[in-house]
Amino acid sequence: MKFKKTISLTSAALLALSLSACSNNEPDAAADGELDELTVGIIPIAAYAAIPYGVDHGIFEEHGLDVTAQASSGGAEMLPALQTGDMDVVIGNVSNLLLAVDQGLDMRVVSGYQNSLQEGQDVNGVVVRADSGIETWADLEGAEVAVNALRGQGDLTIMESVDQDGGDPEQVNFVELNFPDMESQLERGNVDAVWLPEPFMHNALESDDYKLLGHPNQIVSGMPTVVSFVTGGLVDEDPDLVRRYQAAMDDVLTAFAADEEGAMEAVVEFMDVPPEVAEIASDLESHDAAIPTEAIQQLADLMVKYDFVEENPISEGFFFEE
CATH class of the missing domain: 3.40.190.10 (Periplasmic binding protein-like II)
Incomplete structure (x- = not known):
């Protein structure tokens, strides 16, 4: 299954509104009025519905981004696409990401996305x-x-x-x-x-x-199920683009969490499931763009414990926070 949808800017008025929405403390949207294309790799499960939600609601556009959501079966499959530039961002499993870093790939975590509930039911x-x-x-x-x-x-x-x-x-x-x-x-x-x-x-x-x-x-309390990550090359070459993506994700996930009806509609459309199933899924997850550094460190320690990796692969710069 693939879900691909690109939203293009259609009016100068909307562009002006988008640019004015950026405060002086946030990265500026593309100064020339053009949207920067960004392909975001996702998995076709309910948790990822926030991405098409952000596309449909124009939130990425407000940060100068023309986002295409491209679905795949798993994070490991998306890593080669990230390396070749076919994808710019992957929202994927933390363990697969740490394995990739351990194998020598230069990857950086740029945002949180979804965390497990600390008790009771879970996603x-x-x-x-x-x-x-x-x-x-x-x-x-x-x-x-x-x-x-x-x-x-x-x-x-x-x-x-x-x-x-x-x-x-x-x-x-x-x-x-x-x-x-x-x-x-x-x-x-x-x-x-x-x-x-x-x-x-x-x-x-x-x-x-x-x-x-x-x-x-x-x-692991508040386990991060997936996070956003990019190549170190993208961070080095275009840190402003990455910062705008970070700001956009904060807005997308905040809006998605606050808009119960809209979030359920997004899950229904994205997953083609009945509303009652979408409602259950929406109650079993916590979305947060903040990078869960402590929980990721705990996961890395578990990977060492079970010989997934020989030593903790997290080094300075792995978390891109500015």
């Missing part, structure tokens, strides 16, 4: 068959568990959940599947558990054949 979880006999995280020893990307946030947080429950995380077998394929593979018995985001988690749990094991993201 993703592990689902098992109701008759599986799996009742606790430790019961996943020897099980086949599906995640959308290996050595990512899914298997990392599940391993830590198993460890804290007294199990052996090294005995959990992870397989890679796309989110839309997970429920059918669980039904057929090809996997024992699946790590699902909304709306896939809600859809699966509508059936009495499945049950929720838990929310592994909550192993």
